[in-house]
Amino acid sequence: MAKVNKLPLPVNDDLATLSNVARHRQMKGYPAIWAEQSTLVAAYLQYTASQGNPHVLMPAPISMTVGNLMRDYYKSSKAVVLAYINQIRDARADKVCAMCGSFGSETLDHLLPQANYPEFAILSANLVPACPCNVQRNNTVKGVSQSQRVLHPYFDSVLGQRLVAADIEDPFSQAPKMKLKILLNPMDPDFDAVRFHVDEVLMKTAIIEHFETAWANLWRRPSLLIPKLHGIAMISQPKLVYAIARERGRLDRRHRSLNNWDSVFLSGLLNVPALTSLMQRINDGPPELL
Structure with a gap:
């Protein structure tokens, strides 16, 4: 892939x-x-x-x-x-x-x-x-530091990794604040370039609005974003993690990119607060949610 x-x-x-x-x-x-x-x-x-x-x-x-x-x-x-x-x-x-x-x-x-x-x-x-x-x-390609620059899709091997995830603040809210977090270790020599690229490229797009729409859809009907949840009335955290990871893998393969916006959003669900919120929504919500 x-x-x-x-x-x-x-x-x-x-x-x-x-x-x-x-x-x-x-x-x-x-x-x-x-x-x-x-x-x-x-x-x-x-x-x-x-x-x-x-x-x-x-x-x-x-x-x-x-x-x-x-x-x-x-x-x-x-x-x-x-x-x-x-x-x-x-x-x-x-x-x-x-x-x-x-x-x-x-x-x-x-x-x-x-x-x-x-x-x-x-x-x-x-x-x-x-x-x-x-x-x-526009014409922005580099920062003040020698390590701050836009990533080059033909040359930067770091683009072969999963670099970012949605950062969902207060996932127990129906409309939480969305941000982006970098998954790369801060000690990685490519970290400054990735951070510069995120600030100067990704954050100037509609990626945050995409997350907000995805969360609203997830809140209304989880199985629309995570098909593996269809028909499940009660779910455990391990099964929820499996369902999210499986759907993320499918999107990775479909789009031939680990950093496509939908995979980035699903990566943001794989932490305890977001998982707990989603489990409650599924397990406590009416059947029509699924």
Whole structure:
């Protein structure tokens, strides 16, 4: 199973693409891009070597003309040599967003934004299938500390873990306050990057509203979110844990992501207060709840 928004690199030879673009006499970028090709090649190689780390990469010293041409190539992307751009987008249009875990990846996110890094506008390793969360993130990619940065779905192996869970305050309330908690050990070397990613990407989406809706549905009818509960009049904590974990596993497999929003919500139910609240709701509530 492909895990937690960790994606394989696109199958595209970016250096060959750059060479084709630079030498294509019928494309409007010729000969400007050809004249600065060596600078662009060096930037591409540094991107790969640094795995897209914005603390390492400095904007390439290219002219404004070439920067604008690279942005224009991405916007049009109709040339055969640039066909891979739409292919990357279309291949995951109906999949979970690699950046935030929501349901849909109908856009491409320039992980390092075009505004600051136009040299990477057509670099396949910099094009991440995503939902509109890339608009909310805007151009934010790094914090003050060297360890604070947005996670890269092509390079960050930490995305192969279950990273976050819903944090349900006062689960005995019909409308508890929802937050996000990080599951990674604070001593983990990736913790600061994960926390930065949560603050700058996930918390700018509608994930909290998604949790609130899921809780309201769970409160009304638990078996709608956890089908294993259907027809059960009384349940023990071990059986409830099993039912939640089983449904979470099914969602992990269905969405090919451990951090899809529904799995993240169910992870938030696997603590004593939330389990106790849900058990009371099931065991003390009327049969129609199930």
